[in-house]
Amino acid sequence: MSWKVFLLNSPVNYEDISKSRTGDNLKPIGLINTKPKISDNLQINNKIYHVCMLVFEEKYIGVREISFVDEDEVDETVEENFTCPYCQYIDPDAFELEDEGERNCPGCGSEIKYIRRVSVEYVVEPVKRAKIWRSDK
Template structure:
């Protein structure tokens, strides 16, 4: 990532570790396999099975989005129990 401030004529850069032979990532975060950038706004990306450009290094990656549901079940009204 870089930053340019034209008003103060300042430019900054940050070195990134770029993997030339990246491996597939499987994580709860969207992590670029090339540079390790975590895209916390990945939920804004299009549907899964799509391609995206890394905002950090510009590499093209494909991704799948898996959605997991968790249910919280609370008691409301019990069924009447018939004693035998």
């Protein structure tokens, strides 16, 4: 049996996809014949999509469109945000991670290794200059 693939452009829940049966909401972008897993990447009509939702009862798949950086351009990065070097996904929950480790990118499923670097900065504002005592001479 075929699985219907739906493009999710914003946070969408199960009810949104279920409404698509009646044509009220989302339209399928394609069909696949094998059961995918969450975090699989699919190629449909020369575009790449990341599976982020499965509705087993109805055989619906929710996907987000992603793009990969050219393989020869993938390199180690040092950035303020936790950014995947493969798909450029910025992980808003990275602050919950350990200081170093390995994980799969939530945006594309690629394996990445990371180290958190912490720096300290000080913002210093003037309040009042110290008094200067002068001699009587």
